[in-house]
Amino acid sequence: MSTEPIDGAALLDEVEAFHRRFNVFPTEAAYVAVTLWDAHAHLLDCFDSTPRLAFLSPEPGSGKTRALEIVEILVPQPMMAVNASAAALFRAASGAEGRPTILFDEIDTVFGPKAGDNEELRGFLNAGHRRSGVTYRCVGDGATQNVVAFPSYCAVAMGGLGHLPDTILTRSVIIRMRRRARNEKVEPFRARVHEKQGHALRDRLARWTEAARPLVDGVFPEMPEGVTDRPADVWEPLIAVADAAGGAWPARARAACLELVNASKTDDKGSIGIRLLTDLRDHVLNGIDRLPTVAILERLHSLDEAPWADMGGKPLDARGLSKLLRQYVTADNEPVAARNIKTGGGVLKGYYAADLSDAWARYCPPPPESPLLPLPPLPASSQP
Structure with missing residues (x-):
C-alpha cells in the first residue's frame, strides 16, 4: 500500500466524478453535498452530529435507488436496509462489529400515508443524529429486566417517495431527485465491474480521512451567513x-450549503402548525385585525395547493383550527384561542391578529416582499 500523502481535493474530485458516471442529480450543489457526505461517513467520531442524506422524489424511477447503490460502494461498513425494523437497526448500530452506515431504501413504505407513523424508527433516526444519541430498551427476562442504553449514532442515507416526517427532514441534506430527461445520459452500472472501482476510491477515502482527522476533529468551521441552529x-x-480537503471545495461546500438550505426553506413549510400560521398571516388575516372563524375557514379552504380543504378526507373545521392554534401563545403567554367578535348580525367567535403576532414573529419565515414598486421621488420643485 502506498504511503504517499493523498491530495484530498483531487480525491473528492474523483469521488464526485464517480457519482456523475451513474447518477443524475438535480443541481451542482447536490453533487457537492453527496460527495462530502460520503467522506464524512469515514469520520463520524470527529463530529457532534451526522446529517441524514435524503434522496426524495414525487415519482418512482427517479434514480434514488441507484444513488444509494453508489453511496453504498463509497462508505464504510454499508448496511442496505429495506423495511428494516427499528430494533434491527439500533442493534446493528451498537453491535460489536462496528458502526454501520445505514442505507434505507423505500423509506416511504415506513413513513408514507398508508404506513402511518413509525415512532420507534423515527426515534432511532432522530436520536442517532447526535453522537450522544442512545436508544433505551429493557433487556432480560420477566422481573429481572434492566434498562439498557444502545448507542444509536451512525450515518444514515435514505431514499423514498414523497416526504419524510418533519423531525427527520430538519436533520437531513435533502436531494430532490427527478426522472432523467431524454438528453441526460448515465453510464450503465455493472456491479461486478464498478464495485471494484468504487471500493478502490472508498479505500483511498479511508486513508485520506484518517490522515485528515486532526484537521476536522472538534473543529467548528465558519458557516455561511444566515446558516444557524439545526441547518448548521x-x-x-x-x-x-471540505475545509480539510482544500482546493475549490471550501467555496463549493458553502455555496452548496446556502443553496440547499434555502431550497429546503422554500420547499418545506415546516410543521402543519407553522404552515397554518403562515397562511393565516399571508393569505387570511393579511391587513385585517380580526376575522370570524367561519370566514377564516372559508378563506383557508379556498387556498390553492394548501391542505386545509382535505385534512384526512374532510376539510379543516373550527375544532381542528382551535386545536392547532392552541399550541401557540400570545404575547401575554396565554394560549391562542377564539374570542368574541362583534358583527352587524351579533357576536361570533373568531381570531385576532394581535393574538397571533408573537407566534408569527417566532415561528414563521419572513413575509414575502410587497409586490408594489416604490413611489418615484418628488420633483425638485415640490421638495421642502
Whole structure:
C-alpha cells in the first residue's frame, strides 16, 4: 500500500466524478453535498452530529435507488436496509462489529400515508443524529429486566417517495431527485465491474480521512451567513471535510450549503402548525385585525395547493383550527384561542391578529416582499 500523502481535493474530485458516471442529480450543489457526505461517513467520531442524506422524489424511477447503490460502494461498513425494523437497526448500530452506515431504501413504505407513523424508527433516526444519541430498551427476562442504553449514532442515507416526517427532514441534506430527461445520459452500472472501482476510491477515502482527522476533529468551521441552529448542525461536518480537503471545495461546500438550505426553506413549510400560521398571516388575516372563524375557514379552504380543504378526507373545521392554534401563545403567554367578535348580525367567535403576532414573529419565515414598486421621488420643485 502506498504511503504517499493523498491530495484530498483531487480525491473528492474523483469521488464526485464517480457519482456523475451513474447518477443524475438535480443541481451542482447536490453533487457537492453527496460527495462530502460520503467522506464524512469515514469520520463520524470527529463530529457532534451526522446529517441524514435524503434522496426524495414525487415519482418512482427517479434514480434514488441507484444513488444509494453508489453511496453504498463509497462508505464504510454499508448496511442496505429495506423495511428494516427499528430494533434491527439500533442493534446493528451498537453491535460489536462496528458502526454501520445505514442505507434505507423505500423509506416511504415506513413513513408514507398508508404506513402511518413509525415512532420507534423515527426515534432511532432522530436520536442517532447526535453522537450522544442512545436508544433505551429493557433487556432480560420477566422481573429481572434492566434498562439498557444502545448507542444509536451512525450515518444514515435514505431514499423514498414523497416526504419524510418533519423531525427527520430538519436533520437531513435533502436531494430532490427527478426522472432523467431524454438528453441526460448515465453510464450503465455493472456491479461486478464498478464495485471494484468504487471500493478502490472508498479505500483511498479511508486513508485520506484518517490522515485528515486532526484537521476536522472538534473543529467548528465558519458557516455561511444566515446558516444557524439545526441547518448548521447538519452542514458543519460536510463543510469541515471540505475545509480539510482544500482546493475549490471550501467555496463549493458553502455555496452548496446556502443553496440547499434555502431550497429546503422554500420547499418545506415546516410543521402543519407553522404552515397554518403562515397562511393565516399571508393569505387570511393579511391587513385585517380580526376575522370570524367561519370566514377564516372559508378563506383557508379556498387556498390553492394548501391542505386545509382535505385534512384526512374532510376539510379543516373550527375544532381542528382551535386545536392547532392552541399550541401557540400570545404575547401575554396565554394560549391562542377564539374570542368574541362583534358583527352587524351579533357576536361570533373568531381570531385576532394581535393574538397571533408573537407566534408569527417566532415561528414563521419572513413575509414575502410587497409586490408594489416604490413611489418615484418628488420633483425638485415640490421638495421642502
